[in-house]
Amino acid sequence: MPNSTLYSTGRPAGRFTLRPMRHEDAAMVHRWVTQEYARFWGMQDNSIEQVAAFYHQLTAHNPHAALIGCCNDQPVFLMEFYKASEDDIGKFYAAQPGDYGMHLLIAPATHPVQQFSWQVFSTVIDFMFSLPEVKRVVVEPDERNTKIHRLNKRAGFCYQHTIDMGHKTAWLAFCQRENYQQALLKESLNMNDTHLLQAGTWLTGDTWAEANRLLIRKAIAEFAHEKIVTPAECAHGRYSLAVPGSETEYQFTASRLALDHWEIDAASLTKQENGHPLALDALQFITEFNEVIGIPQALLATYMEEISSTLCSSVFKLQKNNPDSRALVNADFQTVESSMTEGHPCFVANNGRIGFDARDYLAYAPEAATPVNLIWVAVHRRNAHFSSLSDLQYERLMREELGQSTVEQFNAQLTEKGLTHADYLFMPVHPWQWQNKLLTVFAADIANNDIVWLGVGDDQYQAQQSIRTFFNRSHPDKRYVKTALSVLNMGFMRGLSPYYMATTPAINEWLQDLVAGDEWLQRCDFRILREVAAVGYHNRHYEKAIKGDSAYKKMFAALWRDNPVAELKPGQRLMTMASFLHVDHHQKALLPALIADSGLAAERWVERYLSCYLSPLLHCFYQHDLVFMPHGENLILLLENNVPVSAYMKDIGEEIAVMNPDAVLPEKVQRLAVDVPENLKLLSVFTDVFDCIFRFISAILHQSATLPEEQFWQAVARCVKEYQQAHPHLASKFSRYDMFAPEFTRSCLNRLQLANNQQMINLSDPAENLKFAGTLVNPIARWR
Known part of the structure; x- marks a missing residue:
């Protein structure tokens, strides 16, 4: 047979x-x-x-x-x-x-x-x-x-x-495919938990060496981009970087692309001392170059811990057996989200998560994708406040998020304790935050029944790339939940301010009205993921004692955000823009595979992408003095047949600004108005979009022979020109903030983190601590 x-x-x-x-x-x-x-x-x-x-x-x-x-x-x-x-x-x-x-x-x-x-x-x-x-x-x-x-x-x-x-x-x-994939991942984590935590053998061998190689490659590329180190050109695309005061040097092959981008061939990277090969060691690299890197002595150990944690994360992801880029072309939203390997493309120490131990990492890191059940507590209204969109009441939100039976059960728990449930608000808490912060820092509030434990929620969530934002796996059309998490990551303690929470929904409502009433933004189908409701809790003891800004004032708050999954139509899918920069464990990029699957020519695909991303950002800047933090994780792209058709902007309440201190804004929105020096305003496009996103996208497309970088930047120039031609009434602004200027200030993100890895910038004055190093040649200037 x-x-x-x-x-x-x-x-x-x-x-x-x-x-x-x-x-x-x-x-x-x-x-x-x-x-x-x-x-x-x-x-x-x-x-x-x-x-x-x-x-x-x-x-x-x-x-x-x-x-x-x-x-x-x-x-x-x-x-x-x-x-x-x-x-x-x-x-x-x-x-x-x-x-x-x-x-x-x-x-x-x-x-x-x-x-x-x-x-x-x-x-x-x-x-x-x-x-x-x-x-x-x-x-x-x-x-x-x-x-x-x-x-x-x-x-x-x-x-x-x-x-x-x-x-x-x-x-x-x-059971959907993604449900099963998450279950398998959980099985894998459970089986390996003891081995990972006790033996540590996962940190040895070829994968550890590969993680060090990749991190040193990135450190050289980004530090060279920021003029922190200066590799010397040898011949035929070969470069060397000498360790100060020694006979040691790093050698590698690299391509030099627009915006002073260093595309280093990882396999070519070697370290030698007097011609003898040495092992690649990322921690040693930091100590070797710290004299030129300039990390303050008081912060050096913390930065090295962030480097070490980033290495551990890299090893985990290399060993995790993620779907490769070809498989991700048709994978679901959350499988793609949990398969990301790099984090922020510019920051070298980008997976620090200082505060997580090894068990916490497996439980809460986005790449682990372990299902998380949030803790629910009741907080007394004398210390807490609820804010929401004008058409969303607290009772409705709780019914929709918890279900009526759970609401009644929580109310009954309060009644059994002799408490009046009308005096309390229900609030989700990150399990790590409860165990590591609230049980100690907020012990007095718990003892006084100002904070009352209710239990663990029924819904399972998945941590997103931002760590403290959760996607509901049990009910994928429910809202995102964002919680305070006092873990140090990439220059910030990832808390959540109760002061900001008081006005966040009002800011989102204002922005939604602006977007809905703007003809160009509607033409671009530009969308925002509204932060629809929030609860903030004030620890009166710490707030009275601490006069200035402090992580202790940002330990206990939560918000709910719109979920675009609820709006999906047949043939549509979602993907963060960070996915466009993803490179798998075989060093194959997702973006070229995505474009190939779409059936569109690469140049046409790029034009569609720019129309739904760059064009609305330009309009917000020139028409409304409005800027976002438009990095890869803050943008969710809506794709049809793997072609971008719309962009969802998120992280509204904390990360947008109106660059006009005299702007007439509603009372709860006034904190958005900031005074930014004229010469720095356009960096919201040049740095945040060109240098932090397009520099990497153009390199991926160029290196994969999908689209030469010149054609990519020419498409960017066309997009800018088309926008300007459609808005002649803004000609004076186009002249004042010139997108075709020959060069622009080189703003350096790693220099920011190296100077202060505890608090890189002041969100209320984002220009205050910026670090600069000369200028960059504007890659679209020649197409003025």
């Missing part, structure tokens, strides 16, 4: 395969289905002939409706595979075209094999999701079948409600 294997995969127990059920399998299957443990299969009283007839009829028109699973060529399970819309289950819910179901029966064990049921179950789900037509798996297990419930939930199935199918009362449950 020819090989009829449909699927094959390896597991600890051996090689698992799937093949169509054959007529001669009927006697074997009969032995299985008539066992006592198989009572939920419903065939215990059937004869061999009845079993054979049933499966003959089942497979008559679809030979894959019944499959036999083998381990090391021995049959060990039976799988029934069906399309939901063509099965009885389709009568109990609105089946979608990509919904497929399965039934699973494992053969009686001849000898125990550890985790055998899970190995079988995961093989079945792997097979189903290997089929492109399968978008979601539906199951309807008997409500009494506790064993299969455990397996289903372990694989990421979301249980909805029970249904009466006549012959049984069943649970209706669904």
